[in-house]
Amino acid sequence: MSTVTDSLVIARRNLIRMSRIPEMILFGVIQPVMFVVLFSFVFGGSMTIGGTTDPVVYREFLMAGIFAQTVTFATAGAGAGIADDMHKGLIDRFRSLPMARGAVLTGRTLADLVQTALTVVVLTIVALLVGWRIHEGVPKALGAFGLLLLLGYAFSWIGALIGLSVRTPEAATSGGLIWLFPVTFISIAFVDSAQMASWLQPIAEWNPFSATVQACRVLFGNPGVSTSEAWPMQHPVWASILWSVLIVVVFRTLSVRKYRRADG
Template identity: 80%
Template sequence: MTTTSPATGLTAPRPRGGIVGSAKDSLVIARRNLLRMSRIPEVIVFGLVQPVMFVVLFSYVFGGSIAVGGSTSPQAYREFLMAGIFAQTVTFATAGAGAGIADDMHKGLIDRFRSLPMARGAVLTGRTLADLVQTTLTLVVLAVVALLVGWRTHTSLVEVLAGFALLLLLGYAFSWIGALIGLSVRTPEAATSGGLIWLFPLTFISNAFVPSENMPPFLRTIAEWNPFSATVQAARVLFGNLPEGYPVPDAWPMQHPVVASVLWSVLIIVGFRTLAVRKYRSANA
């Protein structure tokens, strides 16, 4: 009697299914990225230098020169400014997220992850979660520096924490834009450039550093509907940093900044996560 052995062949590992499995895989990848970041502390240190310089330079060079709500007080401008600096810091982390993913792609690490039985979106989710942790640490240090130069809040602790939560939510949303850029370019250098080139107009055509009322009508409309501006305005409201007499624009996002900030961030996460995961799958098919 003869037996026939079933044909054997190489097949791709089956990814874990379900939300729980995907969450576990994402946390494993996040831990891996955090360990790698901890072994390169200069990346974190250099990431702190730019926002600290912005705080000091804007506070002491422009403080007293820009009128906010009819006041040219340096203290009024410092309190007005800080929400913009915080928002700029969390969004500029986008370039780092894109460069990190592009570096993994360039070194073939993504291909190795693909050979493992893990959820396809876990690699990107883990990376963005690790970037969120790093951004949180940066924001804590930046808040301490802001307090040293005279920034103060005038609301409850819950409202202040809610303001920082909105800032981190925006940063997490923008990290998915960075993930898509990192998957779309060939080198980490290109990802860094691609991650910054659009951030400068986004952050400066906003209410981050100057009141939008002083802009030409066309730019003022863009600034008032800018998702970045909505989060900055929401943070100022929750921190109690809007000066007395500051004219709130009539645009809906400026009238309801907290709701607008959440809506913009959620839409960006859903849209760009979908595009990034789709790009990841096609890039490694």
């Protein structure tokens, strides 16, 4: 319980900091909105989904990928924030306090999760305005959003490890984005894997990111659900949960170990 309490205290500290720097939230919202508008209206009429190039169909196909991309791109900000705290000597300040060592990282990732949830709410409103709809009811849609936030929380631990491994916030931002681009684009987020090169298809289908995108399309009832025989594509909800939990377990362990070493 002390670990939980310490983590919540650190999360509150980070949320207060975010509220005092509103541009952090503003810029985090603008980027995914730009992706929605650009992909919907620039590429919407040239993508074939389910045998049609109807831009409305592509917008519904696209949104699960944009949602997933949004929650994962928050990883770069999480890593930069932790690197900034490290650079400013936050560890030295907490070292003298009787608190759980892992609470600093857990609190930070929880605060980032709250910010990500706010971004998803705004993005959902924009998606509805451009024509996206859910077709399987509110309970399943809430389940899809839950999977998205779980994926974002899992990836934030990767960002935490990157933030602890570099010397400056700038390096953390760059390092946090480099690996995200292949993860998000070698997936079924923006095109069907059947349209990819044969050697890329299994990579895209077993990508943890793709599992969540597929699960969201199924739960939202959106078009373009992959017909691949790969296990994650046939059981996307379970695959999404298993991938996310595995990432949390592995990267939280590595991050806390790295933090303790930095802590001396």
